Amino acid sequence: MPANDITALIDYYVREKDLTPDRVLKALEDSFLTAYSKMVPGADRIHSLRAVINTKTDTVRIKAEMTVVPDEELTDAFNEVPLSVAQAKGAKKGKVYEPGDTISVNVTPPDFGRIAVQTARQTMQQRIRKAEQEMLADAFRDRIGELVTGTVKRYDRGDVIVEVEKFEALVPMRQRIPGEEYSSGDRLRFYIVEVRDGVRGNELILSRSHPNLVRRLFENEVMEIADHTIEIVRIVREPGYRTKMIVRSNDPNIDPVGACVGMRGARVKNVVNELNREKVDILEYTEDKAALVTDSLSPIEPLSVDVDEEKRVVTVIVEDDRAAAKAKGRRGQNVRLTARLISTPEATWDVRVEPHDEHAVTKQIAQEGAAALVQTLGVSNALAEAMIANGFTTVQTIADFAAAEDLVEALGVSEAEAQEIVDKAKGAC
Numbered sequence: 001m002p003a004n005d006i007t008a009l010i011d012y013y014v015r016e017k018d019l020t021p022d023r024v025l026k027a028l029e030d031s032f033l034t035a036y037s038k039m040v041p042g043a044d045r046i047h048s049l050r051a052v053i054n055t056k057t058d059t060v061r062i063k064a065e066m067t068v069v070p071d072e073e074l075t076d077a078f079n080e081v082p083l084s085v086a087q088a089k090g091a092k093k094g095k096v097y098e099p100g101d102t103i104s105v106n107v108t109p110p111d112f113g114r115i116a117v118q119t120a121r122q123t124m125q126q127r128i129r130k131a132e133q134e135m136l137a138d139a140f141r142d143r144i145g146e147l148v149t150g151t152v153k154r155y156d157r158g159d160v161i162v163e164v165e166k167f168e169a170l171v172p173m174r175q176r177i178p179g180e181e182y183s184s185g186d187r188l189r190f191y192i193v194e195v196r197d198g199v200r201g202n203e204l205i206l207s208r209s210h211p212n213l214v215r216r217l218f219e220n221e222v223m224e225i226a227d228h229t230i231e232i233v234r235i236v237r238e239p240g241y242r243t244k245m246i247v248r249s250n251d252p253n254i255d256p257v258g259a260c261v262g263m264r265g266a267r268v269k270n271v272v273n274e275l276n277r278e279k280v281d282i283l284e285y286t287e288d289k290a291a292l293v294t295d296s297l298s299p300i301e302p303l304s305v306d307v308d309e310e311k312r313v314v315t316v317i318v319e320d321d322r323a324a325a326k327a328k329g330r331r332g333q334n335v336r337l338t339a340r341l342i343s344t345p346e347a348t349w350d351v352r353v354e355p356h357d358e359h360a361v362t363k364q365i366a367q368e369g370a371a372a373l374v375q376t377l378g379v380s381n382a383l384a385e386a387m388i389a390n391g392f393t394t395v396q397t398i399a400d401f402a403a404a405e406d407l408v409e410a411l412g413v414s415e416a417e418a419q420e421i422v423d424k425a426k427g428a429c
Contacts, residue, residue, distance in 0.1 A: 006058045009124075018166040019131055027127035028053055034123045036062050040109060045078040049107075062108045068101045081105060133202035136167045140204050141195050147216035150206065152186040162190065162206060169204035177208045178240040180276050189274060191216060209239035217274055218245070221267045222260055230256045233285050236340040240278055241330070244296060244337050248285035257282050289314060289342050293351060296338040300327040303356050312349045314342070317356050324355045369393050377424045386411055398425035 006028065013024045029051040036051070037043040048065035064079070071082040086097040097103060150162035150169060160171040160182045175193065176182075190206035191213040197203075207213060214235055224230040225247075233246040249256040260282045261268045272280055283295050290305040293314050300323050306315045318324050328335045339351040370384040376395050379387070390410040392398050398421065407418035 006053060006060070007055055010055065013128055017128060017132060019128070019135065023131040023135070024128070025053060025055075027124060027131050030127045031123045032060050032062065036109075036112070039112070040107075042078060046107070047079050060108075060112070061106055062112065063104045064107045065102050066105050068097045068099055068103055070099055073099075130201065132167065136204055137195050137202045139165070139167065140192060144192050144194055145212065146192050147189055147213070147220065148192060148206070149187060149189050152182045152184055152188065154184060155182075162188075164190070164204065164206070167204060169206045170198075171206045171208065175205065175207035175209050176239075177276055177278070180208065180240065189213075189217065209237075211235040211237045211243070214243050214245065214271065214275070214280070217271045218260060218267075221262070221270050224249075224254060224256075224259045229254060230259055234341060236337050238333055238337060240276065241333055242279040242281065242337060243275070244281045244283065244341050246283050246285050246292075246341065257284050283341075289349075292342055293338055296341055297327045297334065297353070302327075312347055314339075314349065314351045316351065316353045318353060319356055321355045324353050327353045376428050377421055379421065383411065383413070395425050395428050398422060399429040 009028070010021055010024045013019050013027075014021055032051040032053075033049055036049070043049070046064050050063055050065075052061045052063055054060070066079055066081040068083055068086040069075075069080045071084050074080055074082050081103055083097065083099055086101070086103050089095075089103065090097045148164050150164040153161045153163050153168070155161070156170075158173055160176065162169045162171055169190075171182075171190065182188075188208065190208060191210045193205040193207045193210060195202055195204055212235070214237060215232055218232065219226050222230065225232060229251050230247055230249050233248055235243065235245045237243040245260075247256040247260055249259075259267075268280055268282065272278060281296065283292065286292050286295075289307050293316060294302055294305055297316065300318055302316045302318055304317045306317075308315070316327065318327055329337075335351050335353050339349055342351070343349045366385070366388050369388050370381060373379060373384040373387055373392075373395065374381055377384075377398075387393075387398075387407075387410075392402060392407070392410070402422055402425070404415055404418040404422050407413060407421060408415055411418070413421075
């Protein structure tokens with residue numbers, strides 16, 4: 001290799017790739033061994049080969065570790081050296097070799113540096129890439145779950161390539177915010193998902209869609225979260241659209257929601273801007289599911305909230321269809337996130353939002369009133385419904401205001417039946 005080429009190449013990779021000189025040297029040695037194996041027939045039969053690079057003289061030598069054998073017993077010229085040859089070499093260095101010893105033999109072909117340089121250059125990128133992957137794994141394996149800032153470089157086979165601390169990382173499609181655009185030079189914050197062994201070696205996987213990205217952003221913005229005065233209980237997210245987060249305070253004097261929102265909304269606004277204008281709802285922790293659901297669907301105010309513990313369903317009644325649509329959100333997103341918010345790994349809940357139906361409410365009241373009349377007065381269901389329809393809605397009403405002749409006229413029953421109903425009503429009251 002021409003003078004200074006090795007030193008210049010090492011300096012380049014150390015400076016541009018932030019690799020250690022030892023890693024670059026190792027990559028160069030591997031490249032020269034690859035070049036040697038392509039140039040020398042039978043090189044693959046040599047058991048122990050190594051490349052020795054002298055950075056002071058910018059020279060490279062290929063050496064083989066061979067076993068010393070008696071001259072007459074030489075059978076493998078690729079891995080054995082005759083004793084006479086070994087003794088001649090040893091005499092020059094003041095060393096004495098015996099059969100069974102190991103000797104380092106220079107097997108560098110003439111003009112190897114000049115001829116091998118092209119092959120070495122071609123394989124160098126691959127070796128450096130491997131060295132980078134090893135450094136990447138070392139640098140990030142213990143940082144999974146952290147927040148990092150990266151610069152978007154390009155797209156590659158559907159992945160966004162991001163430079164993080166001089167390493168290249170991947171943001172796969174499923175880890176991106178839907179609708180978010182990534183242009184070369186954009187600086188964004190990412191959540192470290194994993195360092196995985198992919199088709200291209202070690203790959204650092206980043207995310208913009210992970211719920212914990214929101215968690216880390218709030219930890220950066222809200223010192224009360226960072227010092228554990230405020231705790232993030234749960235986060236549910238539909239990336240690019242809405243996030244809901246439950247918080248609680250470990251200090252009764254600190255409002256957890258207010259602390260997360262910040263003065264004039266500054267803290268939550270910084271997070272929203274980082275998430276490309278994604279909506280963020282911050283709720284205070286409570287074990288009361290009805291209260292939590294009501295808070296989550298705000299600003300819609302429910303007329304009623306019914307929690308069915310057995311079926312794990314929360315039914316929310318709102319004023320009308322318009323209020324129901326607003327409470328559900330775009331494509332049911334708001335109510336879907338609310339259901340996930342109150343669910344646990346052990347129990348999945350459903351939240352249903354329905355408009356108020358006055359007719360249905362009236363019908364339900366009538367059915368409940370008729371059932372009470374049947375039970376107390378011993379009348380049939382049909383007669384009880386007829387009584388409700390004619391204003392005799394409760395046992396108390398009949399006892400206080402109804403006469404037998406009123407029932408005869410309204411219901412078409414006999415006078416004896418009517419009197420019996422009035423007597424039972426008065427007896428019950």
